[in-house]
Amino acid sequence: MEQLKWQVYKANMALPEHGLVTYTWGNVSGIDRASDLMVIKPSGVPYETMRAEDMVVVNARGEVVEGQLRPSSDTPTHLALYRAFPQLGGVVHTHSTHATAWAQAGEAIPAFGTTHADYFSGDIPCTRALTAEEVAGEYELNTGQVIIETLCGREPLHIPGILAYQHGPFSWGCSPDEAVHNAVVLEEVAKMAWISRGINPGLRRIDEHLSAKHFSRKHGAGAYYGQR
Amino acid sequence: MEQLKWQVYKANMALPEHGLVTYTWGNVSGIDRASDLMVIKPSGVPYETMRAEDMVVVNARGEVVEGQLRPSSDTPTHLALYRAFPQLGGVVHTHSTHATAWAQAGEAIPAFGTTHADYFSGDIPCTRALTAEEVAGEYELNTGQVIIETLCGREPLHIPGILAYQHGPFSWGCSPDEAVHNAVVLEEVAKMAWISRGINPGLRRIDEHLSAKHFSRKHGAGAYYGQR
Amino acid sequence: MEQLKWQVYKANMALPEHGLVTYTWGNVSGIDRASDLMVIKPSGVPYETMRAEDMVVVNARGEVVEGQLRPSSDTPTHLALYRAFPQLGGVVHTHSTHATAWAQAGEAIPAFGTTHADYFSGDIPCTRALTAEEVAGEYELNTGQVIIETLCGREPLHIPGILAYQHGPFSWGCSPDEAVHNAVVLEEVAKMAWISRGINPGLRRIDEHLSAKHFSRKHGAGAYYGQR
Amino acid sequence: MEQLKWQVYKANMALPEHGLVTYTWGNVSGIDRASDLMVIKPSGVPYETMRAEDMVVVNARGEVVEGQLRPSSDTPTHLALYRAFPQLGGVVHTHSTHATAWAQAGEAIPAFGTTHADYFSGDIPCTRALTAEEVAGEYELNTGQVIIETLCGREPLHIPGILAYQHGPFSWGCSPDEAVHNAVVLEEVAKMAWISRGINPGLRRIDEHLSAKHFSRKHGAGAYYGQR
Numbered sequence: 074m075e076q077l078k079w080q081v082y083k084a085n086m087a088l089p090e091h092g093l094v095t096y097t098w099g100n101v102s103g104i105d106r107a108s109d110l111m112v113i114k115p116s117g118v119p120y121e122t123m124r125a126e127d128m129v130v131v132n133a134r135g136e137v138v139e140g141q142l143r144p145s146s147d148t149p150t151h152l153a154l155y156r157a158f159p160q161l162g163g164v165v166h167t168h169s170t171h172a173t174a175w176a177q178a179g180e181a182i183p184a185f186g187t188t189h190a191d192y193f194s195g196d197i198p199c200t201r202a203l204t205a206e207e208v209a210g211e212y213e214l215n216t217g218q219v220i221i222e223t224l225c226g227r228e229p230l231h232i233p234g235i236l237a238y239q240h241g242p243f244s245w246g247c248s249p250d251e252a253v254h255n256a257v258v259l260e261e262v263a264k265m266a267w268i269s270r271g272i273n274p275g276l277r278r279i280d281e282h283l284s285a286k287h288f289s290r291k292h293g294a295g296a297y298y299g300q301r
Numbered sequence: 302m303e304q305l306k307w308q309v310y311k312a313n314m315a316l317p318e319h320g321l322v323t324y325t326w327g328n329v330s331g332i333d334r335a336s337d338l339m340v341i342k343p344s345g346v347p348y349e350t351m352r353a354e355d356m357v358v359v360n361a362r363g364e365v366v367e368g369q370l371r372p373s374s375d376t377p378t379h380l381a382l383y384r385a386f387p388q389l390g391g392v393v394h395t396h397s398t399h400a401t402a403w404a405q406a407g408e409a410i411p412a413f414g415t416t417h418a419d420y421f422s423g424d425i426p427c428t429r430a431l432t433a434e435e436v437a438g439e440y441e442l443n444t445g446q447v448i449i450e451t452l453c454g455r456e457p458l459h460i461p462g463i464l465a466y467q468h469g470p471f472s473w474g475c476s477p478d479e480a481v482h483n484a485v486v487l488e489e490v491a492k493m494a495w496i497s498r499g500i501n502p503g504l505r506r507i508d509e510h511l512s513a514k515h516f517s518r519k520h521g522a523g524a525y526y527g528q529r
Numbered sequence: 530m531e532q533l534k535w536q537v538y539k540a541n542m543a544l545p546e547h548g549l550v551t552y553t554w555g556n557v558s559g560i561d562r563a564s565d566l567m568v569i570k571p572s573g574v575p576y577e578t579m580r581a582e583d584m585v586v587v588n589a590r591g592e593v594v595e596g597q598l599r600p601s602s603d604t605p606t607h608l609a610l611y612r613a614f615p616q617l618g619g620v621v622h623t624h625s626t627h628a629t630a631w632a633q634a635g636e637a638i639p640a641f642g643t644t645h646a647d648y649f650s651g652d653i654p655c656t657r658a659l660t661a662e663e664v665a666g667e668y669e670l671n672t673g674q675v676i677i678e679t680l681c682g683r684e685p686l687h688i689p690g691i692l693a694y695q696h697g698p699f700s701w702g703c704s705p706d707e708a709v710h711n712a713v714v715l716e717e718v719a720k721m722a723w724i725s726r727g728i729n730p731g732l733r734r735i736d737e738h739l740s741a742k743h744f745s746r747k748h749g750a751g752a753y754y755g756q757r
Numbered sequence: 758m759e760q761l762k763w764q765v766y767k768a769n770m771a772l773p774e775h776g777l778v779t780y781t782w783g784n785v786s787g788i789d790r791a792s793d794l795m796v797i798k799p800s801g802v803p804y805e806t807m808r809a810e811d812m813v814v815v816n817a818r819g820e821v822v823e824g825q826l827r828p829s830s831d832t833p834t835h836l837a838l839y840r841a842f843p844q845l846g847g848v849v850h851t852h853s854t855h856a857t858a859w860a861q862a863g864e865a866i867p868a869f870g871t872t873h874a875d876y877f878s879g880d881i882p883c884t885r886a887l888t889a890e891e892v893a894g895e896y897e898l899n900t901g902q903v904i905i906e907t908l909c910g911r912e913p914l915h916i917p918g919i920l921a922y923q924h925g926p927f928s929w930g931c932s933p934d935e936a937v938h939n940a941v942v943l944e945e946v947a948k949m950a951w952i953s954r955g956i957n958p959g960l961r962r963i964d965e966h967l968s969a970k971h972f973s974r975k976h977g978a979g980a981y982y983g984q985r
Contacts, residue, residue: 095485095486095489096482096485096486097527098416115528116526116527116528117526117527117528118528142528143527143528143529146518146525146526168415168416170489170492170493170496171496173414173416173493174493174496174497174500175497175500176414177413177414177493177494177497177504177507178413178497178498178500178501178504179501179504180500180501185861185862185923186857186860186861186923186924186925187852187923187924187925188782188852188857188925202508202511203508203511205508205510208508208510208511208514209510209514212514239413239414239415239507239508239511240414240415240511241414241415241416254780257779257780258779258780261779261854264854265854265857265858265861266861267496267499267500268854268855268858268951269858269859269861269862270500270862271499271951271955272858272859272862272864272951272954273862273863273864276861276862276863279861279923280886280887280889280892280923282889282892282893283886283887283892283923283924286892286893286896290830297830298800298801298830299781299800299801299802299827300799300800300801300802300826300827301827323713323714323717324710324713324714325755326644343756344754344755344756345754345755345756346756370756371755371756371757374746374753374754396643396644398717398720398721398724399724401642401644401721402721402724402725402728403725403728404642405641405642405721405722405725405732405735406641406725406726406728406729406732407729407732408728408729430736430739431736431739433736433738436736436738436739436742437738437742440742467641467642467643467735467736467739468642468643468739469642469643469644495724495727495728498728499727551941551942551945552938552941552942553983554872571984572982572983572984573982573983573984574983574984598984599983599984599985602974602981602982624871624872626945626948626949626952627952629870629872629949630949630952630953630956631953631956632870633869633870633949633950633953633960633963634869634953634954634956634957634960635957635960636956636957658964658967659964659967661964661966664964664966664967664970665966665970668970695869695870695871695963695964695967696870696871696967697870697871697872723952723955723956726956727955
């Protein structure tokens with residue numbers, strides 16, 4: 074658990090280093106599947122003064138089991154994603170500029186190039202709007218539910234990020250580090266897609282065979298990118 | 302008073318750290334309500350060489366009561382805002398890039414997402430144009446007046462920033478620090494709104510129930526964001 | 530002369546600090562009016578390794594009178610400006626991103642706001658295209674001439690920068706430092722103008738009375754910005 | 758060979774310094790023409806921990822002859838370029854933001870100004886799409902082939918970079934350093950071209966005589982830019 078707290082702390086500190094957060098916006102969590110305990114950033118604490126021991130440990134019901142501070146207000150969203158997808162080890166939420174701009178625009182980020190296809194199999198979806206009832210009720214839980222609904226049974230590690238409508242991006246991975254990595258990629262892909270469509274407003278998606286090739290260079294049995 | 306001078310000095314120095322100012326543009330003030338004395342940046346002094354003792358203390362009529370330097374030329378704007386709104390403890394003016402671009406465009410920044418709604422209750426207004434008489438007369442005072450007119454009786458802490466037409470942003474808060482915080486948020490929200498509308502030119506405002514929810518997560522009796 | 534070389538060196542080094550240059554692009558000069566000698570950056574030398582003693586001293590005919598290196602290839606442009614305008618003490622040329630983008634677009638930068646009006650009295654002009662003959666002949670001299678032609682008898686210190694058509698910005702001031710200052714402002718104003726017109730494509734110029742007020746706050750007998 | 762490994766290592770490290778790469782994206786190679794051995798970045802290794810001794814040496818058939826790690830997956834593209842163009846000493850591939858955005862848009866970067874013309878003789882081409890067969894087959898080799906096909910017999914050092922359709926930029930030069938230099942220029946030119954066309958959507962190319970003049974200032978027998 075101390076190791077996971079350190080991992081989650083380091084992953085949170087990576088958000089400002091990568092320029093993904095302003096002030097206290099954004100949070101990273103990690104989960105220990107053996108004990109079903111999640112470690113998450115405390116709510117509204119500045120990154121500059123945050124320490125590893127400030128990380129909050131919560132159980133599957135979101136109750137604090139360790140830590141002096143209140144957990145991120147987005148805790149129920151993180152828990153919903155871990156519950157639905159046992160393959161996840163880390164979840165990230167940010168308000169990174171370009172990904173948030175697409176979320177505000179209410180549009181999926183179209184797969185325009187190989188940078189996108191190296192990480193995401195197809196467009197990066199944008200959820201539907203939450204209803205007034207969903208917002209008035211358990212808002213953060215329902216944010217998690219609508220993400221799960223939008224993924225629609227697809228493998229989340231093949232679409233390791235999504236846009237919450239009018240809100241901002243969530244991403245995930247096998248570990249807190251990988252979830253941050255995917256948050257960085259999502260932001261960069263969002264920026265490129267904005268510029269590409271500015272250059273060519275009628276732009277179509279990447280050729281299917283090129284997209285599939287790049288995704289498979291990095292994923293699955295035939296992957297040959299990186300050191301093995 | 303020494304403590305307030307230090308706070309105002311630190312808040313001014315935070316402007317270049319957050320990339321909000323070029324050269325000497327921008328200024329932060331703070332007020333001591335007990336003595337009705339305001340502390341403000343000296344006019345046209347570079348941030349690199351500015352010291353806490355360079356801060357200028359003025360009374361409610363804008364007369365210098367302490368300090369060797371002339372106060373910011375925007376002093377009457379700051380004083381007008383403090384006079385109209387007793388709840389303010391700090392005021393900021395910058396020419397930050399994206400907020401200024403919206404002010405030059407003469408448009409309110411539409412509330413497009415939760416990042417905006419976390420801080421601002423509704424659009425970030427843009428003032429009407431000052432008349433030739435208002436500009437020829439007490440220009441800086443009239444800039445304050447038109448901001449007050451634009452707020453139109455609404456709670457300024459619920460709209461903690463505004464665009465002065467063809468000029469740039471002003472923001473405020475309970476303290477100099479909080480006013481700077483709101484200046485940073487205003488700039489980031491302005492950037493996101495520009496990009497969102499570039500992606501989707503027909504974009505509409507954030508759903509009312511989502512906007513209200515986010516504002517209330519951070520403001521008022523039911524707030525549950527952060528540590529309490 | 531040693532003092533001027535140091536000033537010109539420091540002013541050149543300020544270009545990469547302000548993010549105005551890539552590699553060896555850009556150059557600053559200063560002039561000593563008593564001796565009619567100009568100090569300028571050597572051609573194609575990287576900023577990281579450049580030293581004050583590398584600055585090149587040339588006379589009014591552009592002949593090197595001191596220094597081991599060849600002067601900037603833009604030397605004849607600088608000399609033409611100093612010859613035409615005795616009030617200048619420094620000249621800068623850069624390929625800064627947004628100012629160059631306007632030069633490439635072949636459009637003057639419209640005066641959209643007070644940031645612009647604080648420094649420039651009216652639009653920032655773009656020169657006409659040079660003819661094939663002017664380019665084939667003394668190209669750098671003709672670049673200076675077309676800048677002078679475009680200013681058309683107006684006070685250059687009231688329009689302290691211009692766009693060379695399909696090329697990039699030149700700026701100037703009473704000293705090398707002030708010329709760099711105006712290069713930084715020109716780039717920032719160019720960026721803001723691009724964004725403002727993106728937000729509101731039908732955007733008109735700043736109200737004349739507001740523009741005149743801001744220019745006069747910083748220039749002339751009635752100026753009241755800064756310390757005097 | 759140790760010297761070339763050091764050069765290639767330093768050139769790779771220059772990519773993140775210039776903001777051209779995110780994580781492990783991008784790679785630089787260099788070639789020793791005497792031994793026909795190529796040195797290239799290992800695949801998927803983070804820049805922060807990479808050392809000079811991690812560089813991989815491969816022969817003309819792409820077989821590793823020195824080094825513990827697997828070479829970049831783009832190795833066959835680099836080798837194809839070296840084979841076709843004996844004048845090349847270095848090759849770079851990145852996913853730099855603006856160049857990649859143009860590649861995704863599927864458009865050549867039009868020569869809009871002298872910044873472009875200083876380095877590139879004419880537009881920066883975008884390759885045709887690879888066919889499904891070319892992607893399914895030796896994809897990286899075919900990426901090299903389509904670049905060679907697009908250059909169509911022109912001198913590659915006069916067009917020292919290109920866009921691979923829906924993918925990203927490749928650049929080259931006489932050395933690894935020069936190839937990185939051209940990658941930086943390509944990215945900056947791509948950014949300026951995007952902004953210029955945003956300002957003036959009907960924008961035409963730079964005047965031929967101005968373009969030719971600038972290219973010849975830096976290239977060929979009559980070049981007079983820099984120190985000789």
